[in-house]
Amino acid sequence: MRTSDLIALALGNVGRARVRSTLTIMGVAIGSALVVLLIALASGAEENVKRSIFSIGDLRLVTVQPFQPGSTGLTAVARTITDDSVAKFRLIPHVGGAYRQFDAPLGTIVEGGEDAAVRPQGIEPNAPVDRGDLLAGRHIAPNERGVAVLPGNIARLLAPTLDGAVGKKVTLRLGGAVKLGQTRIAGSGTPRDYTVTVVGVFDERNTSQTSVRIPLDDAIVAAAENRGLAPDDMRKLTGYSGVSLETEDSRWVGDVVTAVQEQGYSAFSLKQVIDQIDEGFGIFRGILAGIGGVALLVAAIGIANTMVMAVLERTREIGIMKAVGAAPRDIRLLFLAEAGLVGLIGGVIGLALGLAGGRLIDAVIRELNPRVNPPSIFVVDLGLALGSLALALGMSLVAGFLPSRRAMRMSALSALRYE
Amino acid sequence: MARTTELIVQAQDLERTYESGTAPVAALAGLSLEVPRGEFLAVMGPSGSGKSTLLNILAGLERPTAGRVVVDGVDLGTLDENGLARYRRGSVGIIFQAFNLLPRYRVADNVAFPLLLAGVAPDERQKRAAAILERLGMAPRAGHHPSQLSGGELQRTAIARALVTEPALLLADEPTGNLDSANGEALLVLLGELHARGQTIVLVTHDAAIAARAQRVVRMRDGRLVA
Numbered sequence: 160m161r162t163s164d165l166i167a168l169a170l171g172n173v174g175r176a177r178v179r180s181t182l183t184i185m186g187v188a189i190g191s192a193l194v195v196l197l198i199a200l201a202s203g204a205e206e207n208v209k210r211s212i213f214s215i216g217d218l219r220l221v222t223v224q225p226f227q228p229g230s231t232g233l234t235a236v237a238r239t240i241t242d243d244s245v246a247k248f249r250l251i252p253h254v255g256g257a258y259r260q261f262d263a264p265l266g267t268i269v270e271g272g273e274d275a276a277v278r279p280q281g282i283e284p285n286a287p288v289d290r291g292d293l294l295a296g297r298h299i300a301p302n303e304r305g306v307a308v309l310p311g312n313i314a315r316l317l318a319p320t321l322d323g324a325v326g327k328k329v330t331l332r333l334g335g336a337v338k339l340g341q342t343r344i345a346g347s348g349t350p351r352d353y354t355v356t357v358v359g360v361f362d363e364r365n366t367s368q369t370s371v372r373i374p375l376d377d378a379i380v381a382a383a384e385n386r387g388l389a390p391d392d393m394r395k396l397t398g399y400s401g402v403s404l405e406t407e408d409s410r411w412v413g414d415v416v417t418a419v420q421e422q423g424y425s426a427f428s429l430k431q432v433i434d435q436i437d438e439g440f441g442i443f444r445g446i447l448a449g450i451g452g453v454a455l456l457v458a459a460i461g462i463a464n465t466m467v468m469a470v471l472e473r474t475r476e477i478g479i480m481k482a483v484g485a486a487p488r489d490i491r492l493l494f495l496a497e498a499g500l501v502g503l504i505g506g507v508i509g510l511a512l513g514l515a516g517g518r519l520i521d522a523v524i525r526e527l528n529p530r531v532n533p534p535s536i537f538v539v540d541l542g543l544a545l546g547s548l549a550l551a552l553g554m555s556l557v558a559g560f561l562p563s564r565r566a567m568r569m570s571a572l573s574a575l576r577y578e
Numbered sequence: 579m580a581r582t583t584e585l586i587v588q589a590q591d592l593e594r595t596y597e598s599g600t601a602p603v604a605a606l607a608g609l610s611l612e613v614p615r616g617e618f619l620a621v622m623g624p625s626g627s628g629k630s631t632l633l634n635i636l637a638g639l640e641r642p643t644a645g646r647v648v649v650d651g652v653d654l655g656t657l658d659e660n661g662l663a664r665y666r667r668g669s670v671g672i673i674f675q676a677f678n679l680l681p682r683y684r685v686a687d688n689v690a691f692p693l694l695l696a697g698v699a700p701d702e703r704q705k706r707a708a709a710i711l712e713r714l715g716m717a718p719r720a721g722h723h724p725s726q727l728s729g730g731e732l733q734r735t736a737i738a739r740a741l742v743t744e745p746a747l748l749l750a751d752e753p754t755g756n757l758d759s760a761n762g763e764a765l766l767v768l769l770g771e772l773h774a775r776g777q778t779i780v781l782v783t784h785d786a787a788i789a790a791r792a793q794r795v796v797r798m799r800d801g802r803l804v805a
Contacts, residue, residue, distance in 0.1 A: 164694050175682060479678045482639060483739065484667020484695045486660045571639050575678060 160489050169496035173504075176469065183465045184505040186458035191509020191551045192516060194451030195544075199517050199537035201444040206538050208436055212429055218409040220287050221416055223248065223402040224425040238424055239398035251418040253411035254404050258286035262400040263378035264385045265344060266333035268309075268371070269352070271316040276337050277371040279307075280400075281378020287403050292366070296325035296359030299374055307331070307355040308372040310363035321360045328356050331371070334385040348385040353377070455550065458505065459558040466498050466562035470569075477566050478574025487567045494563035495556055502555020506548040513547070514539060586747055586778050587613035587636060592645035594631050594801075605631040606642065607801035613780060615746075618773040620789035621782045623798035629782045632798070633751050636780060637672050638662040650746040667692045670747045671740025675755040677732045679724040679739075686711065686720040689738045696743070710738045714768070730761030737768065741777075748772065750781040754788060766791050 173180045226235040240259075249257050261281035268275040282288055284301045294311050307329070309317075314324035335350035336343060355373065376390070383393040406415050412430040419426035470477070477490060517537030524536060594606040605628040613619050623629045634640040635647060638654055647654045650669050657665060666672075679688045686707050693703035711717050714734045724732060733753060740748055750769070754762035770791060773779055781792060789795045797804050 160695055161697050161699075164700075171682070476680060479680055480691075480695075481663070482637075482666065482672060482674075482678060483692045484663050484743075486663035486695075488660060489663070489695060572634060575674075575676075 160485075160492070165489075165492055165496055166500075168493055169500050172469070172473075172493075172497050173500050176465075179465055179468070180501060183458075183461050183501050184508065186461040187455070187502055187505025187551055187555065188508035188512055190451065190455035190458040191506045191547050192512035193454045193509075194448060194550065195510055195513025195539060195547045196516050196520075196537070197447035197451045198444055198543055198547075199513065199539045201440060201447050202538040202540070202543065203536045204443075205436065205440040206535065208440075209433060212433060212436070217287055217405075218428075218430045218433065219406045219412065220428060221404040221406065221412055221419060222427045223404060223419050224427065225398055225401065226425050227423050228420075228425050235425070239396075240400075240402055240424070241395060241398050244422070244424070245399070245402055247422060248402060248404055248419065251404070251415055253407045254415060255407050256405040258283045258288075258403045258405070259375060259399045260286070260288070260401045260403065261375055261378040261382065263373065263381040264334045264348065265337040266331055266335075266350065267337060268313060268317075269330040269332050270327075271313055271329075273338060275313050275316055276369060277313065277331070278367075278369050279331065279333065279371045279373050279378055279381070281375040282372050283375050287405060288366075288372070292362045294360045294362050295321040296357070298359055299372060300358075303358075304374055304377055305353075305355050306358045306374065308359040308361055309357055310366075310368050310370060311360055312363050312368050313371070314357070314360040317357070324357050324360055326357065328354055331355055331373075333381050348387075351381070351384060353381060455554055459554045462498055462501055462555050462558035463562060465501070466494060466559050467565075469497070470494065470562045470566045473566075474569065474574050474577040477569055478571050478577065481569075481571035482575060490569075491563045491567040494566050495559050498555045498559025498563070499552055502551045502553075502558075503548065505555070506551025509551060510544055510547055584614050585612050586615045586617075586650055587611065587780070588646075588648040589632075589636070590646045592632070592635065592642045592647065594628070594635065594640070595643050604801050606635075606645075608645075609798075609802055611796070611803065613747075613778065616773075616776050616778055618769070618779045618791075618793040619781070620792035620795045621780065621798060622784065622786065622789040622795055624784055627798040628801040629784075629798050630751060631801075633749055633780065633782045636747070637670055637749050638665045639672075663695075667695050668743055669745055670749055671737075671743065671745040673733070673736050673740050673748070673750040673753045675752040677724075677736045677756070679732060679735055681724050683723075684720070685716065685722050685724070685727070685735050688724065688735055689742050692739065692743050706742055707738070710742050711735075714738050728761070729757050730764060733757060733761070733765055734768070737765075741772075746778060748777055748779045750779065752783055753781065754783075754785075762788075 223240065225238055225240045227238050229235050245257050245259060248254060263279040263281055265276070265278055268277055282299070284299050299306055299308060309324065311321060314321050317327055317329065318324040331353045332350050333353065334348040379390050379393050383390045386393065388396065404415055404419070406412055409430050412428045416426040416428055416431065480490065517539065521536045589609065589611040592606045592609045593604065595602045595604045609632065621629045621632060631640065635642050636649060652665060652669065654662065654665065680691065683691070686704065689711060690703040690707040693706060708717065708720065711720050714737060716731065716734050716738060719727060719731055724735070727735065754765055757765060766788065769779060769781070773793070783789055
């Protein structure tokens with residue numbers, strides 16, 4: 160038998176029992192729609208979480224912190240990050256760059272008043288923290304001193320426009336007690352004033368509203384003066400606040416993290432967080448898919464029932480077909496094709512229903528809560544679309560297997576005698 | 579050897595027993611039969627004599643418990659289920675008493691159905707079905723469904739379906755059983771014409787008047803041929 164004839168025969172038979180076929184197809188469609196909808200919901204949630212993590216930073220980065228995690232995870236031993244240890248980090252394979260960071264004492268920008276409490280971060284030029292989020296001006300240049308890059312919210316306290324803030328000279332009062340939000344922090348030492356020129360403004364929405372980026376050496380000097388030490392002693396005694404290691408590619412992150420930990424330091428990477436999120440969402444998605452799967456299973460039982468009925472009703476027809484030369488294989492293929500058609504049509508309708516339902520729920524949520532504006536609540540990619548069709552088709556073939564075998568094994572003679 | 583090629587059916591020592599309740603029932607008990615090419619043979623016997631079982635075995639619908647059947651040079655015992663199906667749609671055509679047409683398909687599609695199973699292209703099979711329907715005077719009915727046909731027309735459709743593959747052997751099981759006398763007579767005339775053109779026919783009946791239309795008559799009783 161030709162494939163085109165097989166499909167035409169199967170289509171005719173599915174169309175013949177119109178009401179029953181429609182009901183069975185509806186069952187498959189509802190199950191498929193549920194699977195699509197639930198998996199799309201899980202994918203959408205995962206995408207939103209990942210998107211916000213990507214906005215925090217670069218997946219190629221490994222952040223080294225100045226302590227060694229204890230065995231229980233609750234205890235930690237302080238470890239100093241000196242220039243020697245940074246030199247060792249640079250030797251780890253696939254580390255492309257190491258950027259030191261030094262946190263100066265807390266303080267305020269005097270011109271900004273009480274709301275302008277800041278945490279000055281001493282960074283190196285071209286450090287990963289200092290890339291691509293500029294709203295105005297420029298980043299800190301190599302060997303530059305006495306400059307600062309401010310968050311947008313503080314720059315707006317200084318000038319009506321962000322560009323207007325660039326070029327202003329402001330006083331950083333560091334050390335002593337500081338009020339950060341509602342909390343008053345008792346700082347150490349006597350406050351000292353430093354005059355810096357604002358060279359740039361960064362977007363505070365994805366990072367921090369209180370960070371002020373200043374040159375690394377300025378931060379070390381400020382901390383040393385606060386403690387009454389020489390800057391070089393400061394480097395040796397307290398060490399750096401952290402080091403960002405940039406790997407050549409995110410696939411090396413795991414290796415670099417291990418190497419840093421072997422040197423006795425804590426290492427953190429967004430890549431590993433993402434991997435854990437992937438794992439967690441995999442389970443979440445699996446559970447949701449399982450719920451949809453139960454609906455599909457019920458639909459499969461519906462298909463099996465329909466096919467058993469069809470085989471019984473068409474016993475005589477099967478006998479005639481066999482008598483005029485249909486091979487057992489032809490009969491089996493015909494009934495499998497009918498089951499497959501029901502599954503495929505149901506799958507297509509289910510996919511359409513799932514997509515439409517997702518859009519509708521999406522629209523309703525946005526309508527009810529216009530302030531929450533996630534990029535997308537339901538995410539249906541090509542893999543999910545094709546996968547749901549394959550699932551509906553595969554499931555219907557499994558459901559049609561036993562009835563089609565029964566039809567195939569029927570004796571032509573007894574089928575002909577069947578009334 | 580020249581003689582054997584002339585034989586289209588060679589059945590030797592056929593036995594067929596059915597398990598029925600406590601005692602097995604023998605439908606065929608050592609039957610041997612030879613049919614030369616081009617013969618119109620009638621197998622006559624009362625009901626229960628085993629004549630339908632013989633026909634079903636020749637049709638490849640049933641296998642003998644013992645014995646050997648060779649039709650058109652093919653030993654049916656060597657064929658598996660798929661092979662028997664190929665045999666049914668290639669070497670034999672069967673006319674049933676109950677017509678056994680597919681009710682949902684038009685006359686032309688019923689006739690073309692064996693060709694569809696054989697994988698013949700749609701154009702070709704419609705052409706062949708139309709030709710045979712034309713020959714049997716059924717061309718005006720080609721687009722009708724079986725429910726719209728008279729008994730005689732149904733049987734002629736069934737004959738068209740049996741002949742469409744140009745089988746070496748045409749088998750008929752009480753073909754006039756469901757027809758009135760006029761249609762029955764027309765059918766017998768048609769079989770006679772087919773025979774005159776060289777078609778080998780084996781017809782099974784309990785009616786001596788019908789059997790008398792054949793070239794040769796053999797009688798069966800209790801699963802055996804009787805003289």
